[in-house]
Amino acid sequence: MNKRWVYVQEAPAEVVESLAQSLKISPTLASILCQRNLCTFEETKDYFRPSLSQLHDPFLMKDMDKAVNRLNDALHKGEKILVYGDYDVDGTTSVALMYGFLRGYTHQVDFYIPDRYKEGYGVSQQGIDWAEENGFSLIISLDCGIKSADKVAYATEKGIDFIICDHHLPDEDIPQAVAVLDPKQIDCPYPYKELSGCGVGFKLLQAFCLQNGIDQSEVYELLDLLVVSIASDIVPITGENRILAYFGLQHLNGPQPMRPGLEALTELAGITSEMDITSIVFGFAPRINAAGRMGDAKNSVRMLLAKTKGEAFKMADIINESNKARRDKDSNITKEALQMIEEDEFLRSASSTVLFKDTWHKGVIGIVASRCIEKYYRPTIILTQSNGKASGSARSVHGFNVHSAIESCSDLLEQFGGHMYAAGLTLPVENVPAFRARFEEIVASTITEEQKIPQIEIDAKIDIKQITRNFYNILRQMEPFGPENLKPVFVSECVYDTGSVRIVGDSHLKLRLTQDGYHSIDAIGFGLSDYYKVISKGIPFDVCYTIEENVYRGVINLQLRIKDIRSK
Known part of the structure; x- marks a missing residue:
């Protein structure tokens, strides 16, 4: 496949030369730094020498004082606290981080991960009912909750409070929780907006330690989990994320023993060199995600929290088997999908790919969409049948907003969400042909020739x-x-x-x-x-x-x- 070579725009020559002289480096290296908006000696000093002292005050985040006060109140009164997280890597690392920390301060804490297929993404009514049945009065949601105003209201009716720790874009309807921690809220003054869900949970624990006179080193011990979240959730490695990732990697590569669960993953993934973002993305993330795709995401949390190597390897083996099953499904469905395109004259020459088969496994269709783009570089949606509906995952190509294209078909859909390059959707099975035709029409009329070529x-x-x-x-x-x-x-x-x-x-x-x-x-x-x-x-x-x-x-x-x- 041909690729476009696109040169990043260079900074003004005088800015590059000034930086090169102040740092005593070549103009080439100075130019690369300027391209990353690092154009002064002070900016590059902080960049080359990250320090935990550069982290922002967690109390700058909207509602942080309310969140810490409610958490303190729950701990002092011995209330039962439920840590609720999504089933992907960001969600499971968030739960391991929060639950692992809180159980050092209370025995009245448990965790909950929704079933991907029975409950779906985000806060579920089933999860709230379970919390009520088991006497929980406070739920801390991680990597989800910002779009769950109705579920939070439902919990409130049952006397259950919510602290939301999320990093997704909020809707206009903000949940009426005790505290909503999300730096992407329009009125949140927190300086860095790109934290992972686990990162927001980390800031809550950082604030809790500050308010209660607990040494910050206790929360810094959790940076190994946080860097796994940052790497796997593909958030920007800039600003605060870069500092947290830098020290998280130091934790993983340092002289101290690795967390047993991560040590087990390292061995199963065959990682022998120094850990970096790439080795986490390709070694850890698929295995942790596979637990929720093919089985029970709680196994990921149990593995991450394991105290002994034996316990960790027992859970990691289960997860690794899930990953092998995921790879088999992924491979077989990808072959089927590519064959469907190759055997259909219209699909071969189309501007988009929309494929549906009711027997495909829902847990791998997003991966299959990405695989199809490797062969046919264009916006792609893979659909399967789930609970009587057509349910799918969309992936896009550089510069094309697939979420916007899907939104233009919203009258044919029951539900959709996501962002520019990845989205999910649900629609009646009988609407699939009309959706395929409409989506192709929209893509064909809006995609540029440049966007059809990988760059x-x-x-x-x-x-x-x-x-x-x-x-x-x-x-x-x-x-x-x-x-x-x-x-x-x-x-x-x-x-x-x-x-x-x-x-x-x-x-x-x-x-x-x-x-x-x-x-x-x-x-x-x-x-x-x-x-x-x-x-x-x-x-x-x-x-x-x-x-x-x-x-x-x-x-x-x-x-x-x-x-x-x-x-x-």
């Missing part, structure tokens, strides 16, 4: 000889990388292989690149074996890549991770 954002054009150990060491200080602080991508033009190009595995290229015949560097391109013939002829080409370390037989060398190649 790679490029930070800078450099020569191979610029890639030195010192250059790389400065790049490393920009970690942790993630959304809005991505690993820098470079282009080098008119490079050629020194004669070592070969295919490794089924479809990967291993080569050694040079521009001038003097400076050369190892490179690997996953899935790029189609370029072997051209490269082996010694023809110059342009290459787009990131820079990484490769460890082989104990020797550490720099290498390029090739993202794309353009032959001359």
Whole structure:
């Protein structure tokens, strides 16, 4: 699939030069920092040297004083507290963080995770009924609740108070809870708006410690859970999130023993190198999510809270089996979906993909939508049947607002929600054909030609000889990388292989690149074996890549991770 190479807009030359001189770094590195809105010495000092002292005062968040006062009141009176969280990684880490902390202060605390299929997303009536039946008078909801005004009202009628810790965009109708903690509320003065749901829960515990004279180190012990949430929920790695992720990764990679549940996941995922955002996203997140997709999300919480390695591995094995089942479902349904497109002339040439099959597993259809986009790069919706309705997940391509397109079909839907690049929807099965036609019409009339081609954002054009150990060491200080602080991508033009190009595995290229015949560097391109013939002829080409370390037989060398190649 062809890709567009899009260069990030450069900052004014005088700003770049001034920063380069003040930091004593190359203009290339200074330009990359400026592209990330880090243009002064003070801004970059905080960026390169994160400190927990840079975290914002949690009491700046709207309703934080009310939340802490209500929590203190519940603890002093011995009330039963229910920690309620969503079934994904953000929700389960939030529950483990909050419940794990509170049970050090009360035995009157339990947790609840709704069933993905019986109760659906968010606060459920069934969950509130369970809380009433078991004598709970306070519910702390995490990663959900901001869109549950009706459920909070229902709980209030039953004498149950709510503290909401959420990070999703609120509706106009804000729940009438005792406290609503969500920095995305229009009138919330909290300076950083992009916390994960677990991050909002963390701020509540931080405030609780401050008000009760408890050393902050007690809540900092939970940063390992928080970084798993930050990485897995794909929130921006900027500002406060970056500080929390930085110290969370230090916690995971530090000398102290790892939390047994995360240690078990590390072994099952085969992670042997230093933990980073990417290893969490690909190693931890699918396994934790699989518990809620294929079985019981409470198992994820139990694993994260396990006190012993034996207990942790017992739960992790269950979760790993769920992940294997998820992978099988994902693989089989993806094959079916792609075959449906390939065998239908209209679907092959359409501007969108909308597929429905009543036997597909609801827990993997979002993943299948993403897989389809890898082959057919266009807005995609995968639907299955659930509780007599067509229920689906939507995924989008760069720059196209799939939520807005779905909203234009709202008269055909019973329910929908989400954001620009991902959404969920429910509709009557009989409306699927009309929805498919309307959605295709909307996408075809609004998507641009550029949005139909995947793009790679490029930070800078450099020569191979610029890639030195010192250059790389400065790049490393920009970690942790993630959304809005991505690993820098470079282009080098008119490079050629020194004669070592070969295919490794089924479809990967291993080569050694040079521009001038003097400076050369190892490179690997996953899935790029189609370029072997051209490269082996010694023809110059342009290459787009990131820079990484490769460890082989104990020797550490720099290498390029090739993202794309353009032959001359």
